[in-house]
Amino acid sequence: MILLGLLAAIVAASVVALSAAQALVLLGIPDPGPLTTYGVPAVRAISEIATVITIGSLFFAAFLVPPQRNGVLDVGGYRAVRMAGVAATVWAVTAALMVPLTLSETSGSPLSEAIRPENLFQALGQVETAVAWAWTTVLALITALLIRLSVRWSWTPYLLLLSLVALMPVALTGHSSSGGSHDMATNSLVLHLVAASVWAGGLFALLVHSLRGGEYTDLAARRFSFVAGLAFAVMAVTGVINAAVRMSFGDLTTTTYGRVLLAKIVALIVLGVFGWAQRRRALPALEADPTSRSALVRFTAVEAFVLAATIGLAVGLGRTPPPPPASAPTVQEVTLGYQLDVPPSFVSLFFGQWRFDLIFGTAALVLAVAYAIGLWTLRKRGDSWPVGRSIAWFSGCFVLLVATSSGVGMYSPAMFSVHMGAHMALSMLAPVLLALGGAMTLALRAFRPAGRNAPPGPREWILEFLHSPPSRFFTHPIVASVMFVGGFYALYLGGIFTTFIDSHSAHVLMNLHFLLSGYLFYWVVIGVDPSPRDLQPVTKLAMVFGSLPFHAFFGVTLMSMGTVMAESYYRGLALPWNYDLFADQKVGGSIAWSAGEIPLVLVMIALLVQWSRTDKRTARRVDRAADRDDDADLAAHNAMFAELARRDGEGR
Ligand code: HEM
DSSP states (O other): OOHHHHHHHHHHHHHHHHHHHHHHHHTTTTOHHHHHHHHHHHHHHHHHHHHHHHHHHHHHHIIIIIIOOOHHHHHHHHHHHHHHHHHHHHHHHHHHHHHHHHHHHHHHHHHHHSSSSHHHHHHHHHOHHHHHHHHHHHHHHHHHHHHHHHHGGGGGHHHHHHHHHHHHHTTTSEEEEEEEEHHHHHHHHHHHHHHHHHHHHHHHHHHHHTTTOOOHHHHHHHHHHHHHHHHHHHHHHHHHHHHHHOOTTTTTHSSSSHHHHHHHHHHHHHHHHHHHHIIIIIIHHHOTTTTHEEEEEEEEHHHHHHHHHHHHHHHHHHSSOOOOSSSSSOOOHHHHOOOOOOOOOOIIIIIOOOOOOOTTHHHHHHHHHHHHHHHHHHHHHHHOOHHHHHHHHHHHHHHHHHHHSSSHHHHHHOHHHHHHHHHHHHHHHHHHHHHHHHHHHHHHHHOOOOTSSSSHHHHHHHHHHHHHHHHHHTTSHHHHHHHIHHHHHIIISSSSSHHHTHHHHHHHHHHHHHHHHHHHHHHHHSSSOOOSSSOOHHHHHHHHHEEEEHHHHHHHHHHHSSOOOTTTHHHHOOOOOOOOOOHHHHHHHHHHHHHHHHHHHHHHHHHHHHHHHHHHHHHHHHHHHHHHHHTTHHHHHHHHHHHHHHHHHOOO
């Protein structure tokens, strides 16, 4: 880890040396001194290496090597989790160092000045990237502490999730979050960093495991090879999109930024070749003899150094000023990331204007493709699957795509009424359809059971998830209802919406909350998938009935509000067609009211149908049992009453 961190730090600082002077001129700030100019890329690169090792090692322990049969981590998993603990601590420390370093770099004042408490706390709130590093410090520290406490496999997927959350503050700020197309730049960088972390970190963990002669190296290498292939594709696509947002093809050879990028492209190709060699040489050798690790170790070691150097290049690239844009971005491009020239209409909302949302649009496509693969697997086996469920699932994916990537997704950050329409589609319509799709049931049928003494696989992971304490907590009727309904009130009436409306990352997090809290609620209420809690139909009905008035009240409150939420933001957009913000907010309120009630009524009908079906099924089962044992239950029942009558008779 130290060697890889140092290599990345040296490469990053060298790249910065190429353009440091140019950057200061372009930014128009005084020189903060070499400690900051080279300290920032060096510490950032070490932090990036610590980040990927934390995430990759947790990924390794969770999905590449099996635990012991009693659920406690096996040697390989335990060592990987310990390595993640050390890396997370380094991550927290370097992230903490990045706070004053970022303040020094942004203000142009020497580090000694920036680090003084009165300057530090005064400036912290004003510099978004410094705040992001402060959050990263806290989240990385929590990850490191929780890692120390965990020895059971079942916690590793959740620790992995937490470490990915800790990656987000920095991924959602920096170069990508400002200027034209910042929505594309930020979303592509989020996917880029997640893929880089799992790929580079997983590779480092695999290298250490195979160097130690760890068990299941062949299984880990085979599983990792699949993941690395996916990560390679994601890195290439998101890297190109991120680059295309900032520069033209011609800049590749004529600007420092372009040349560093070219070096990254070459590195990716080299890594692709090594990946290919792994599949042609190392994996077959391991398959033939699980102890023949030499080819794997040789190739992985080279890949590890190339990846560490590329991360250094990337950090240097992140500190290199991109080529100046052909024209200054407009107010809308700076705020939204794009320009809206025509007023919203049925055509412009659903047909005329599409802008693919790299996060939610991609999620919709991946969810649809994964489900189709599940269907195909069942069909290949000759198993049937209710067509209604497939229609529900693909419709849910389609609603997710349209609500985030069509004109609805484009106008949503610009107009409250369209935003509310998108909100309702993401928290009401898409989740109802997805919950009726029964994806987990399909996965449990499509994936084969691992077999008695075999390492657990996807099917066992899903079952473990379904029975895990966090799933039980979040599917509790009260928790699911509060997350579903409470979110509305906290967001709009609690002022969160107004405070964060101009932040792209807030829009990403809002959409994520709408989708997950909606899916969770409908999974519990009408989901066809097995749920950690076996709730009575009456409890489910109570959840729906309970949330109905809250929805109605929320819609009415919006319609009767006396002030316009986030007025300065909407006015500031200077949309070419001027419109009445008040009236638009009222439209938003009526959409919330109507679009909230309709799915809930549909759900109630679906629940009553499910309830009557359950009853019929129970009745049929009881009848079949009665046929089998000559209605022993009824006989026992009658005998009990006869006995009671006899005792009553004797008492008198
Ligand atoms: C193995 C290959 C790669 C790795 C490990 C990698 C890693 C990274 C990392 C860690 C960052 C964030 C840097 C920062 O914000 O400080 C980044 C940013 C970026 N990467 Fe990559 N990357 C790889 C390949 C590529 C490729 C092939 C391209 C282009 C085709 C690319 C384009 C970009 C761009 C444009 C940025 C944003 C830089 C900025 O903020 O200005 N990357 N990459």
